[in-house]
Amino acid sequence: MIEFRSVSKQFPDGTLAVDDFSLVMPSRKTTVLVGSSGSGKTTILRMINRMVDPTGGAVLIDDEDISGLEPVALRRRIGYVMQNGGLLPHFKVVDNIATVPVLTGVPRGAAREQALTLMDTVGLDRSLADRYPSQLSGGQQQRVGVARGLAANPNILLMDEPFGAVDPIVRAELQQETIRLQRELDKTVVFVTHDIDEAFLLGDQVVILEKGGRIAQVGSPTEILADPASEFVADFIGADRGKRALSIRRTERGAILVDSEGRAAGVLVDGGPTA
Amino acid sequence: MNWVWNNLDLIGELTLEHIRLSIPPILLGFLISIPLGFLAYRFKLTRGLLLTVAGLLYTIPSLALFVILPPIIGVSYLSEVNITIALTIYAVAIMARSVADALGSVDPAVRQSATAVGFSSWRRFWQVEFPLAGPVILAGLRVASVSTVSLVTVGIFIGIESLGYLFTNGLQRRIFAEVLTGVVMTVIVALLIDAILVLIGRLLMPWTNPGTRRSANRTATQLPLAQGGGAR
Numbered sequence A: 001m002i003e004f005r006s007v008s009k010q011f012p013d014g015t016l017a018v019d020d021f022s023l024v025m026p027s028r029k030t031t032v033l034v035g036s037s038g039s040g041k042t043t044i045l046r047m048i049n050r051m052v053d054p055t056g057g058a059v060l061i062d063d064e065d066i067s068g069l070e071p072v073a074l075r076r077r078i079g080y081v082m083q084n085g086g087l088l089p090h091f092k093v094v095d096n097i098a099t100v101p102v103l104t105g106v107p108r109g110a111a112r113e114q115a116l117t118l119m120d121t122v123g124l125d126r127s128l129a130d131r132y133p134s135q136l137s138g139g140q141q142q143r144v145g146v147a148r149g150l151a152a153n154p155n156i157l158l159m160d161e162p163f164g165a166v167d168p169i170v171r172a173e174l175q176q177e178t179i180r181l182q183r184e185l186d187k188t189v190v191f192v193t194h195d196i197d198e199a200f201l202l203g204d205q206v207v208i209l210e211k212g213g214r215i216a217q218v219g220s221p222t223e224i225l226a227d228p229a230s231e232f233v234a235d236f237i238g239a240d241r242g243k244r245a246l247s248i249r250r251t252e253r254g255a256i257l258v259d260s261e262g263r264a265a266g267v268l269v270d271g272g273p274t275a
Numbered sequence B: 001m002n003w004v005w006n007n008l009d010l011i012g013e014l015t016l017e018h019i020r021l022s023i024p025p026i027l028l029g030f031l032i033s034i035p036l037g038f039l040a041y042r043f044k045l046t047r048g049l050l051l052t053v054a055g056l057l058y059t060i061p062s063l064a065l066f067v068i069l070p071p072i073i074g075v076s077y078l079s080e081v082n083i084t085i086a087l088t089i090y091a092v093a094i095m096a097r098s099v100a101d102a103l104g105s106v107d108p109a110v111r112q113s114a115t116a117v118g119f120s121s122w123r124r125f126w127q128v129e130f131p132l133a134g135p136v137i138l139a140g141l142r143v144a145s146v147s148t149v150s151l152v153t154v155g156i157f158i159g160i161e162s163l164g165y166l167f168t169n170g171l172q173r174r175i176f177a178e179v180l181t182g183v184v185m186t187v188i189v190a191l192l193i194d195a196i197l198v199l200i201g202r203l204l205m206p207w208t209n210p211g212t213r214r215s216a217n218r219t220a221t222q223l224p225l226a227q228g229g230g231a232r
């Protein structure tokens, strides 16, 4: 469990990036932070592995205040996946994945062996192991990033817009993989995005942020969709609202779904999508 | 051209001597530039100071430096130490700046990602920042090595033999072929050392090799187009 207690962050230049942020991120669940650019998502995320230290309040992991922990050691036990993979361009794929185990003293051979297994886990062909990141597609790089994040078998995985730079099809694929991985691995995931669809798709708990890291609403996707807490939240999920507020209109040939403006959005079939 | 055939031994001897004199300043310059360049990169104050001093040093005429240095460091004018130190100073003047620039050119996202996965700052420097700065540092090293090879010739004016001997001797005796041989051999030595540096760079920084760059993407994305992607 990760807990933020009245956390603030003011950067040396005076920017108040996060103002009195309090939240509990439950263990083995995915918490998604969603908000527009500059709302403080990355800053909040980085306070979990002490890349950024709060100027007020406290961050706790499993009830332990992390300000007393050694940052380098802390980071090695928390997975971190960033946009564009954040891979080391001079390390081969396999060594990128093995980075953290090697840092913590696992012999290189064993770390590489484990890295190959992780490539299977994230759906990467082992034949890519000896390539450099620049020789991979964006989607493949992202998978390597995820594999690296998982390599030390951390309990916590931080993901900062990991799929922000890949095309929609690959992105959808990676999102499905993430859901699958989460089901299999059961990590505490904190996921940052500014895509509300992605947030609703991946989040057990979705946190909608306004500027300064102020929480506009926190809840499950269903709770937020059913009952937006404010005009801001309604607006934020609003671009898609027509699409989301669907109603059934029965016709002679069957039931069709219409959006709030009466446009046909689809048909209603029994059974739902097959898995 | 007769002169060349009659003096192959001399040319060979001087060329080896020239190479032998060139290598220590290049190596020492490189080693000394790393900590200096790091200081210049890391701290604003030292950056201004170091780069200004380096710039000034480089403007001292080499002959003047050869003459000033011995009394300061207490060696004879004819000592090789003299020329080694003088040329090391020039190499540092060039390379400290390029090491600083090279470290500054490392993608901040990569640096942050290294921090995020748990590199300590010491390991991050040696395993991430320094290697990634490699190509720019190598560029500076190549400039410094060419400069060193050409400056070694000046040593002849204080009596240190190198290919520079062929200039002065050829001028005195008005043997044009001898002067020309000196020039050509100096260029060849410079090119040779440069080629070796490039080769070492290739070996140490395989990720920068032309063959590895984006080749996979290209085959993946361009093949269908090249083979009549319109049909798909």
Ligand SMILES: Nc1ncnc2c1ncn2[C@@H]1O[C@H](COP(=O)(O)OP(=O)(O)OP(=O)(O)O)[C@@H](O)[C@H]1O
Binding pocket: A011, A012, A013, A015, A016, A017, A035, A036, A037, A038, A039, A040, A041, A042, A043, A044, A194
């Ligand atoms: N190192 C820093 N120094 C000063 N200000 C900063 C720093 N890092 C972030 N900020 C500021 O803090 C605010 C929040 O930044 P943050 O990166 O957390 O936003 P974000 O929600 O992640 O945005 P994005 O979606 O664009 O990534 C912004 O106004 C930003 O300019």
Ligand SMILES: [Mg+2]
Binding pocket: A041, A042, A043, A160
């Ligand atoms: Mg961000």
